Amino acid sequence: MKVVSSIIQMRKITRTLAADRKKIGLVPTMGFLHEGHLSLIRRAVRFSDIVIVSIFVNPAQFAPDEDFEAYPRDEKNDINKIKSTGGDIVFIPKVSDIYPDNFQTYVDVEIIAKSLEGKSRPLHFRGVTTIVAKLFNITRPDIAVFGLKDYQQAIVIRQMTRDLGLPIKIIIAPTVREKDGLAMSSRNCYFNPEQRKEAVCLYESLRIAKRAVKDEKIIDSAVLKGRMIKLIQSICPTAEIDYIAFTDFESIIPVKKVNKNTICSLAVKIHGVRLIDNMKMTGRGQLL
Numbered sequence: 001m002k003v004v005s006s007i008i009q010m011r012k013i014t015r016t017l018a019a020d021r022k023k024i025g026l027v028p029t030m031g032f033l034h035e036g037h038l039s040l041i042r043r044a045v046r047f048s049d050i051v052i053v054s055i056f057v058n059p060a061q062f063a064p065d066e067d068f069e070a071y072p073r074d075e076k077n078d079i080n081k082i083k084s085t086g087g088d089i090v091f092i093p094k095v096s097d098i099y100p101d102n103f104q105t106y107v108d109v110e111i112i113a114k115s116l117e118g119k120s121r122p123l124h125f126r127g128v129t130t131i132v133a134k135l136f137n138i139t140r141p142d143i144a145v146f147g148l149k150d151y152q153q154a155i156v157i158r159q160m161t162r163d164l165g166l167p168i169k170i171i172i173a174p175t176v177r178e179k180d181g182l183a184m185s186s187r188n189c190y191f192n193p194e195q196r197k198e199a200v201c202l203y204e205s206l207r208i209a210k211r212a213v214k215d216e217k218i219i220d221s222a223v224l225k226g227r228m229i230k231l232i233q234s235i236c237p238t239a240e241i242d243y244i245a246f247t248d249f250e251s252i253i254p255v256k257k258v259n260k261n262t263i264c265s266l267a268v269k270i271h272g273v274r275l276i277d278n279m280k281m282t283g284r285g286q287l288l
Helices: 007-019 035-047 075-085 124-139 148-163 186-190 193-199 201-216 221-235
Strands: 002-004 024-029 050-055 089-091 143-147 169-173 240-248 262-270 273-280
Touching: 002 007, 007 024, 007 089, 007 124, 024 035, 024 124, 035 050, 035 075, 035 143, 035 169, 050 075, 050 124, 075 089, 089 124, 124 148, 143 148, 148 169, 148 262, 148 273, 186 273, 193 201, 193 262, 193 273, 201 221, 201 262, 201 273, 221 240, 221 262
Parallel strands: 002 089, 024 050, 024 143, 050 089, 143 169
Antiparallel strands: 240 262, 262 273
16 A cells, blocks of 8 residues: 655556556545544445545635644554555645645535535635545546535535536445444544533434434424424533534425435534534435
């Protein structure tokens, strides 16, 4: 397995791979890898000849009051995990190479990037789409794998890929959860044991909404949202709910009545740690 930090070297490698007709898979990450990331790498291995995993904590997607400096990092351990999971190349570019002096150009997706996370974090998706576009340009993947936990991000990247005519297949893989249902996240390490128990309120609130749709045939999103808020507050009284939204899976347009294409997304601060999660309200399928 190779570890590459130079953009020039990475381009030379991918040009050679393309000339040899190797199918390249890319898994973009910000490092501090957990089982959720590793599941994406395994999926990329299934569909690729060569898997590149990028590690880059992207400053452009953090607001000034967010946790860029404190974001957990463990490069050595990440490299070992990637190697044991089947990754072939680890790409770890420098911030100064990705964003050189006088950097002025960003990729901005309209409409679907302006709601939910985009509304709460106005410059977030501009940073995400810019770094992903640059990684696509550098690594030249045939496929790229993203997780459903960051559902809106995956939809925004898929839209960008389509709009720019990039010859890349976007694969959205299922959310990987802890035993109690909490979606795996690098930020989960911020919790002490008692706080960690309360963090499961996101998952439990999504489950109670889905059960209400299935068992009680409740499809009014306002009623479902009310139940979710009540449950979250019962588990974590200090929780700060940023949003709970019922939207169409593809367009991210809000819906008043749940249907087969509805997904519920939420963002909640648990003891100061902002977590996101989501769940489709009907059926079992998560994988696209």
